[in-house]
Amino acid sequence: MSYTATHAMTVIGAGNQSTIGGGDATVIVDGLSYTGPDPYLLTLHMNGASFRLSGITIRGSGGNSCTFQTYNGPIAFGGTSQAVRIDHNHFDHINNLAFTTSETWSGVLDHNLGDGCAGSGWRDSMSGNGDVDWNTATNLGTGGSGWRYYETNQFNGFGNDTKAGGRMVYRFNTQTSTVGTEPLQTHATGSFGDARGGRAWEVYKNTFNAPTYKADVSFAIISGTGVVWGNTYLPSSPTTTSGFKEFLRIQSIRNDNSTYAQSATPSGWGYCGTTFNGTGSGWDQNNPASTGYRCLDNPGAGVGDLITGNFPSKVNSTTGTIAWPHQASEPIYEWMDTWSPPPGGGAAYISNTGGARIVQNSDYYAWCDPTSQSGCTSFNGTVGVGSGPLASRPSTCTVGVGYWATDQGNWNQSGSGGQGQLYKCTATNTWTLYYTPYTYPHPLTSGSGTPPPAPPSNLSAIVH
DSSP states (O other): OEEEEOSOEEEEOSOOTTSTTTTSSEEEEEOOOOOSSSOSSEEEEEOSSOEEEESOEEEETTGGGOOSBOTTOSEEEESOOSOEEEESOEEESOBSOSEEEOSSOOEEEESOEEEOOTTOOEEEOOSTTSTTGGGSOOOTTSOOTTEEEEESOEEESOOEEEBTTOEEEEESOEEEOOTTOOSEEEOOTTSBTTBOBOOEEEEESOEEEOTTSEEEEEEEEOSSEEEEESOEEEOSSOOTTSEEEEEEEEOOOTTSSSSOOOOOTTTSOOOSSSTTTSOOOTTSOOSSTTTOSSOTTOTTBOOOOOEESOTTSOEETTTTBSOOOOOOBOOEEEESOBOOOOSSSOOEEEEETTGGGSOBTTTEEOBOSTTOSSSOOOOOSSSSEEEEOGGGSOSOOOTTOEEEETTOOOOBOSSSSOOOEEEEEEETTEEEEEEOOOOBSOGGGGOOSSOOOOOOSSEEEEEO
């Protein structure tokens, strides 16, 4: 079923508004097994002034066995509304994806509970294949169009996956990983046909845990730009069978066909650099040609020329040909994360699978501090990211480095968790305010207007 909301709309169940997940008072059981490409319960286009979905449990009828396959999830959220709140819901053992999001709506998903199956979670994407979004300014910390804020949720076995220009902020959540799930990733350009990779993201002040499972990585970054900071990874003393082997993995996947095979242009994106097949691709900067650097949409890539059309007619609209879209350098910044490597070897704070295709202190900058696992123990303004009071920031700096001023900003209205703003060295010895997190809690969580009537209780529905 597909429904378009053209006016302000609230759908509220009997769930407790003071309990994460709502407490299972209004339950919809998805009694269907479906493997097609579309959500099988509802495709919802939220085009009205505002939209809210709250207090509802959607449960997989396979129970904990997760026997039913939902492919893209029972619900797809799309539309253009800039005031969407999805809160106090329980997504309970829905196999593969609990829901998908697309188009330019923005808002907050808060106080939800996700009890997932192996590989379950949600997927953020934008309109079409994401070309327009890669031609739109990044706007970190703004809460603007297309940004979805996941905050103060509890996810057990869930994970988020951005593609097709998707933008997401993941903050103040509790995330417990189980076998078969990694918490966060971005899909890359070259993994979904014409679709581009995830555009941008902010991941901060979350608690990640893998208590019974040695997870590969907490966040696999394969495209785009963003910030990762202030996260805590439990247990602080992981065992040989628990914890995260890698804190961050920064990847470049069009190097070869080990992850995704690429079709040659104009039928596909081609391979980045000539090393793998001797050909390379016109979609990359190719400086040098051997590595293709900088590869289209790789980690650290920002806004660029508009690419239009579909294979085999896809072109850079500025040149009318297959050509690198002159993407701005927008590095990834990481700071103040707490992670301990599990014993047994093979652990890495930040692993770079791109080699020369992704360059530290150019495409990404890691925290320099005595407590950091990055290997950089002190900050002097030449490499990495520093942190501390603004008065302790070095007066000299190298272009690109960052500094998190812990005593600046007023965005955190929760009464705990601290403040802070990120400064970037934009010219030699010149610091410029670069990033301030968006207001927390998200303004939409405060509610407004007359409360809706009390919903009926003890309802249950099974969809066949």
